[in-house]
Amino acid sequence: xxxxxxxxxxxxxxxxxxxxxxxxxxxxxxxxxxxxxxxxxxxxxxxxxxxxxxxxxxxxxxxxxxxxxxxxxxxxxxxxxxxxxxxxxxxxxxxxxxxxxxxxxxxxxxxxxxxxxxxxxxxxxxxxxxxxxxxxxxxxxxxxxxxxxxxxxxxxxxxxxxxxxxxxxxxxxxxxxxxxxxxxxxxxxxxxxxxxxxxxxxxxxxxxxxxxxxxxxxxxxxxxxxxxxxxxxxxxxxxxxxxxxxxxxxxxxxxxxxxxxxxxxxxx
Amino acid sequence: xxxxxxxxxxxxxxxxxxxxxxxxxxxxxxxxxxxxxxxxxxxxxxxxxxxxxxxxxxxxxxxxxxxxxxxxxxxxxxxxxxxxxxxxxxxxxxxxxxxxxxxxxxxxxxxxxxxxxxxxxxxxxxxxxxxxxxxxxxxxxxxxxxxxxxxxxxxxxxxxxxxxxxxxxxxxxxxxxxxxxxxxxxxxxxxxxxxxxxxxxxxxxxxxxxxxxxxxxxxxxxxxxxxxxxxxxxxxxxxxxxxxxxxxxxxxxxxxxxxxxxxx
Numbered sequence: 001x002x003x004x005x006x007x008x009x010x011x012x013x014x015x016x017x018x019x020x021x022x023x024x025x026x027x028x029x030x031x032x033x034x035x036x037x038x039x040x041x042x043x044x045x046x047x048x049x050x051x052x053x054x055x056x057x058x059x060x061x062x063x064x065x066x067x068x069x070x071x072x073x074x075x076x077x078x079x080x081x082x083x084x085x086x087x088x089x090x091x092x093x094x095x096x097x098x099x100x101x102x103x104x105x106x107x108x109x110x111x112x113x114x115x116x117x118x119x120x121x122x123x124x125x126x127x128x129x130x131x132x133x134x135x136x137x138x139x140x141x142x143x144x145x146x147x148x149x150x151x152x153x154x155x156x157x158x159x160x161x162x163x164x165x166x167x168x169x170x171x172x173x174x175x176x177x178x179x180x181x182x183x184x185x186x187x188x189x190x191x192x193x194x195x196x197x198x199x200x201x202x203x204x205x206x207x208x209x210x211x212x213x214x215x216x217x218x219x220x221x222x223x224x225x226x227x228x229x230x231x232x233x234x235x236x237x238x239x240x241x242x243x244x245x246x247x248x249x250x251x252x253x254x255x256x257x258x259x260x261x262x263x264x265x266x267x268x
Numbered sequence: 269x270x271x272x273x274x275x276x277x278x279x280x281x282x283x284x285x286x287x288x289x290x291x292x293x294x295x296x297x298x299x300x301x302x303x304x305x306x307x308x309x310x311x312x313x314x315x316x317x318x319x320x321x322x323x324x325x326x327x328x329x330x331x332x333x334x335x336x337x338x339x340x341x342x343x344x345x346x347x348x349x350x351x352x353x354x355x356x357x358x359x360x361x362x363x364x365x366x367x368x369x370x371x372x373x374x375x376x377x378x379x380x381x382x383x384x385x386x387x388x389x390x391x392x393x394x395x396x397x398x399x400x401x402x403x404x405x406x407x408x409x410x411x412x413x414x415x416x417x418x419x420x421x422x423x424x425x426x427x428x429x430x431x432x433x434x435x436x437x438x439x440x441x442x443x444x445x446x447x448x449x450x451x452x453x454x455x456x457x458x459x460x461x462x463x464x465x466x467x468x469x470x471x472x473x474x475x476x477x478x479x480x481x482x483x484x485x486x487x488x489x490x491x492x493x494x495x496x497x498x499x500x501x502x503x504x505x506x507x508x509x510x511x512x513x514x515x516x517x518x519x520x521x522x523x524x525x526x527x528x529x530x531x532x
Contacts, residue, residue: 109455109459112459112461113459116459116460116461117416117460117461118459118460118461134456134461135416135444135445135461213447213448213452214452214455216445217418217444217445217446217447217456218421218445218446218447218448219443219444219445219446220446223445228448231448232421232423232446232448233423234352234353234356235350235352235353235421235423235424236352236423238356
């Protein structure tokens with residue numbers, strides 16, 4: 001780090017390159033650790049057990065449903081924060097980030113206190129409609145959406161604030177209503193931000209553990225997602241936990257890499 | 269202060285990165301000092317860390333305070349977690365001096381240890397929310413699909429014990445959730461989310477303002493023994509042994525039985 005590299009075109013300054021590589025290595029080393037510890041000889045047998053596929057399928061279904069829920073609620077919320085001109089906006093923004101700061105287990109307890117069978121709202125859901133969210137797949141989706149939504153809202157709000165409002169104004173002067181403007185002008189202009197937020201949101205939902213196991217419990221086929229299966233496998237057979245983690249990692253990397261590539265290239 | 273912490277974290281990151289996936293070399297270099305004081309009136313001093321099962325949180329915290337008061341100049345710090353997680357941490361080189369496990373199985377997993385002694389045992393009990401809204405009367409209610417039933421996952425000691433009880437009685441339980449530890453199962457009951465759970469007698473006592481306990485005769489089929497042992501990598505073996513002796517003493521027994529533990 002001594003030489004202040006007079007970077008010619010295309011060459012990165014050493015001052016940035018070294019910490020960048022260190023950062024990359026820091027993120028990759030735990031993955032290498034998993035790969036090194038993986039029981040490769042017995043891997044196929046362990047992979048093709050019904051439990052693994054059940055947990056994986058449930059994880060994908062729940063993370064995707066939670067992401068859809070976040071999109072439906074989170075994009076309008078981001079719009080409200082960025083364009084709504086609300087009083088006390090910074091306070092509302094702080095509340096949006098609460099699930100980020102809250103330990104997920106605490107988030108799960110909070111959800112139980114509100115949506116549980118004896119919770120503030122859950123009590124009525126149970127009495128009037130016979131709906132009880134804890135211990136159900138719907139409960140998993142709610143828990144994952146609660147924890148993952150801030151990632152989407154913050155990304156989309158950032159994109160909205162960076163977008164040029166003059167296009168929206170131009171659309172308005174041409175007679176477009178607010179909803180039409182939002183759909184045809186605003187949304188396409190912030191699409192990369194929405195995609196980035198969706199990816200983060202989905203990834204967070206896929207890896208969600210604390211709020212899920214606290215709010216929705218753990219039952220195979222109903223609420224046991226991959227992270228829960230990994231945690232319980234770790235109690236008895238760390239090898240299985242490593243295999244499950246690798247499967248989850250592989251699936252998420254493949255999905256994220258391919259989707260992101262397609263979406264972003266399709267948008268340009 | 270902050271800068272130093274940040275530097276330490278950065279150094280840890282760098283070390284982790286450079287070390288890659290090298291073998292874990294336990295940093296515990298057995299210090300040669302303080303080993304001469306084994307004869308009469310050993311002047312105990314220094315620190316030990318005790319790794320203890322989560323179900324011992326209340327009692328061991330109390331015992332630690334008592335031990336420190338009886339031996340001025342000593343400090344006992346605790347790491348409470350699931351027994352299997354603790355056993356793994358110890359085998360990976362975590363700096364522990366004493367291990368108290370909720371099951372002999374997890375004690376067996378630890379390699380470098382003294383001779384374990386069983387110091388208490390714990391019995392299962394049915395926990396129901398205060399007032400018993402679902403009118404649970406016994407173990408047979410656990411086969412009722414319409415009741416919200418919570419058990420521990422079989423991977424953790426309380427789940428293994430529950431499994432043993434159900435196998436012995438021929439009851440097919442219909443659980444709604446298999447919780448990751450006994451405290452999580454208890455929480456579901458104390459919040460009224462579950463109608464009943466199988467937990468330890470000590471857990472019911474620890475939450476007695478929110479849950480009620482129902483004893484059942486079949487519990488004798490799966491009694492959990494708790495072993496305690498000093499660890500050979502301890503840097504302060506005298507103090508570690510003194511703490512184990514304190515747990516096994518009459519004073520220790522009194523604290524443990526007050527919390528609902530049975531004598532071994």
